Amino acid sequence: MFKQIALAATVAALSSASALAGMNEANKWIDDEFQPSSLSKAEQKKEMEWFINAAKPFAGMEINVLSETIPTHEYESKTLTRAFEEITGIKVNHQLLGEGEVVQAVQTQMQTGRNLYDAYINDSDLIGTHSRLQLAVNLSDWMSGEGKDVTNPMLDVDDFVGKSFTTGPDGKLYQLPDQQFANLYWFRKDWFDRPDLQKKFKAKYGYDLGVPVNWSAYEDIAEFFSEDVKEIDGVRVYGHMDYGKRAPDLGWRMTDAWLSMAGAGSKGLPNGVPVDEWGIRMEEGTCNPVGASVTRGGAANGPAAVYAIRKWDEWLRKYAPPGAASYDFYQSLPALSQGNVAQQIFWYTAFTASMVAPKSAGNNTVDDAGKPLWRMAPSPHGPYWEDGQKLGYQDAGSWTLFKSTPVDRRKAAWLYAQFVVSKTVDVKKSHVGLTFIRDSTINHQSFTDRAPNLGGLVEFYRSPDRVMWSPTGINVPDYPKLAQIWWQQIGDVNSGAFTPQQAMDRLASEMDLVMSRMQAADEKAGTYGGCGPRLNEEREASYWLNQPGSPKAKVNEKPKGQTVNYDELIKRWSM
DSSP states (O other), rough: HHHHHHHHHHOOOOHHHHOOOOOHHHHHHHHHSOSSSSSSSSHHHHHHHHHHHHHGGGTTOOOEEEEEHHHHHIIIIIIIIIHHHHHHHHHEEEEEEEEHHHHHHHHHHHHOOOOOOOOHHHHHHGGGHHOOOOOOOOHHHHHTTGGGGGGGOOOOOGGGGGGGGBBBBBOBBBOOEEEEEEEEEEEHHHTTTTTTHHHHHHHHHHSOSSSSSSSHHHHHHHHHIIIIIOOOEEEEESSSOOOOOOHHHHHHHTTTTHHHTOSSSOOOOOSSSSBOTTBBOOOTTOOOOOOOGGGOOOOTTSSSHHHHHHHHHHHHHSSSSTTTTGGHHHHTTTTGGSSBBBBEEEEEEHHHHHTOOGGTTTTTTBBBTTTTTTTEOOOOOOTOOTTSSBBOOOOEEEEOOBSSSSSHHHHHHHHHHHHHTTTHHHHHHHHHOOOOBBBBHHHHHHHHHHHTTTTTTTHHHSSSSGGGOOOOTTTOHHHHHHHHHHHHHHHHHHHHHSSSHHHHHHHHHHHHHHHHHHHHHHHOOOOOTTOOEEEEOOOOOHHTTSSSSOOOOOSSOOOOOOOOOOOHHHHHHHH
């Protein structure tokens, strides 16, 4: 009797969900929420009709997905889940956690095989992990095979600007980008344009105050505002902003291409070959990392890497506002809105939305009309950098499915993943979160109209330069295992326990130790599919430092500062 009642309730729930889902609901969302769009309304309706039909076998199902907490994912969690349920009948619990907690959940599901979530938006930094461990679903094969019936024919994978970031060494797609943001240079253009400050700067340094092309200029500008200008409009000002709290996000601060900005890696896009931005060496045409230490051909403790860490620590102490050394990631970036910082070398465009908030919201970096007084520009590079290298980091939070997820739940989650990145939805979602993933969205007329209010964001994403910003690449064989080493060692520099050289020696040595364990597991049980590390035998550091390319021998670390006029730069971006 009880079984019959339960069955009847289930059937009723399914019927109710199915009754609610359909084109009437889709039309309402298209008219009321999903505008503007790169598709016409007729095309949007066609795409939504496909979702309605593909979702019918899963109507009434409730699935769970996980992502980090940023405005884009908040919009998905609060608004797009409701739209998806009303249109398809599938309920989605889209949970938001900190980035470290997301990585931990991903790692736990991989290690235990327990289905914690039906899909994840996790960084494409894990591409080397997913492509080697083969625990994540190979999306290329999934879309043409088992998942073909739930793969949107209008998905248009080639429209995703970050698909190269989510492609493994085997040429297969393992993750689908959901949001992207770059790590650029940020500065107060209104201050830089002041004739009195321009005159004083040129008199002291011998070149124009402008967007710094190299780290020498960035350092000069930081010194100038912190020690010479000191006060603007009655406010104490500083020439630099960063963070240094000994916490996991300090690791991201460095693995997010800080070493490559200094020039530690090799030439090559999207990542250096053979040495990447982590200082890990993997020879061209192979899938086996051979070491991070200079003695194994890596660059994690080479002169460029040590220089990078030294400058981070030095600038933080000398030119940032008091207390910045104890800030974490989440405290440092919003601090710019106080309006007392001239520039930041390491600024994520994901915070654009908060930096264009009105004055009434406490943002002191916009004028009375809401126009930004600041601009974003290309990151300056260190003295070891060469043309042909990546210049900075780009985060690409990407949908990832695991084989440990039951196929029916995986299919339902895949439908939701495609829905929130669909052309029907993407332009509107991008206006909310400003984290572009599609070429069709970047070039939409609505962003041409909005560009003057976004401080250079649209110009950057439309420029040919954007390819020089990329996420962690395939040289990193197991992101969760290696990433956690960074913040502990770098934190010891901030505390004064170790010098930059000592800290990077320890970091490189520990990465090699962890990779040696991966090598043993791969050789014994094929854990990494034969693509695990195969460490080089150690030899004198001088041998590798005298070879062409990375690791690089010490150079003049304070060449003359070089700047460029922002308006001239924008003209080049717009060509």
